[in-house]
Amino acid sequence: MAADDDFHHQDDRSDRDDVLRLLRTGTAAEHEAVERTLDLLDARLDRDRLTSALTLMHGFWIAAEQGLDDWAAGCPDDAAAVDWSRRRRAELFAADLRALDADRMAGTPRLPAIPGTDEALGRLYVLEGSTLGGAFIDRHLATLPALSGVRIRAFSPYGAETGAMWAAFRRTTRAHVTAGGDIDRIVSAARDTFRALALWCAPAARPEQVRA
Numbered sequence: 001m002a003a004d005d006d007f008h009h010q011d012d013r014s015d016r017d018d019v020l021r022l023l024r025t026g027t028a029a030e031h032e033a034v035e036r037t038l039d040l041l042d043a044r045l046d047r048d049r050l051t052s053a054l055t056l057m058h059g060f061w062i063a064a065e066q067g068l069d070d071w072a073a074g075c076p077d078d079a080a081a082v083d084w085s086r087r088r089r090a091e092l093f094a095a096d097l098r099a100l101d102a103d104r105m106a107g108t109p110r111l112p113a114i115p116g117t118d119e120a121l122g123r124l125y126v127l128e129g130s131t132l133g134g135a136f137i138d139r140h141l142a143t144l145p146a147l148s149g150v151r152i153r154a155f156s157p158y159g160a161e162t163g164a165m166w167a168a169f170r171r172t173t174r175a176h177v178t179a180g181g182d183i184d185r186i187v188s189a190a191r192d193t194f195r196a197l198a199l200w201c202a203p204a205a206r207p208e209q210v211r212a
C-alpha cells in the first residue's frame, strides 16, 4: 500500500528535524528529572514508595487524560487516528492502587489546556513513551521480594503490543507533521507536560535526594 510505504520511508529517515527525534532530545532533561525523582529501579524500592509513586501518577494521568478527552471531543478524527480511546490508562493506575490496598487519591495537578492536535500529540508523547521505560520497571518489580504476589499493570499496559502501539503513535505523529502540524508546538506541549509531571512527583523523592 502506498500510504504504508510512505510511513516506512519516514520511519527510516534520520533527518535532524524529525519530530520524534526532536521530542526525545527536547525532553531528555525532563525525562531524567522524573526518572531520578521516582527512582523506580531502586533495589530498595518498597511497597510504600511504589504506592506513593503510583498515587501521584494516577492523579497526573486523570488530569492529563481529561485535557485529552476535551481535545478528542473537538477533534474526533484526529483522536481516532491516534487510537486515543485505547490509550487511556488512569483506570489501570486505580486498579493497581487497589491491588496494593491503597485507595487514597493525591488530588490532581492543574495542567495546561489542549487547544489542538499539536498539543495533544505532545502530551501523548510523554504518556505513551512511559510504556517503554515501563517494561524495564515491570521487570524490576518482579525481582523485589517486598512486592511478590502483586501484579502491577499500569507501567506496561500493552504487554506484547508495546512496540506496535509506540510505532503507531510515531507514524501518526509524523503523518500529522507532514500534513502541516507545528513541530514547535508539539515539542513545547511535551516539555510542559513533562515539567508538570516532574513538579507533581517531587514529593515522591527519597529524602536524601531532596537534600542532594
Ligand code: HEM
Residues within 6 Å of the ligand: 020, 023, 024, 031, 034, 035, 036, 038, 039, 040, 041, 125, 126, 127, 128, 129, 130, 131, 132, 133, 134, 136, 137, 197
Ligand atoms: C523511574 C521511572 C522511569 C524509568 C526507569 C524510565 C526509563 C526509560 C527507558 C529505559 C526508556 C527507553 C526505552 C527504549 O528505548 O526502549 C524510556 C523512554 C521513555 N520514557 Fe521513561 N522511564 C521512567 C519513567 C517515565 C515516566 C514517568 C514518563 C512519562 C510519564 C516517561 C516517559 C518516557 C518517554 C516519553 C520515553 C520515550 C523516549 C523516546 O523518544 O525514545 N518515562 N524511559
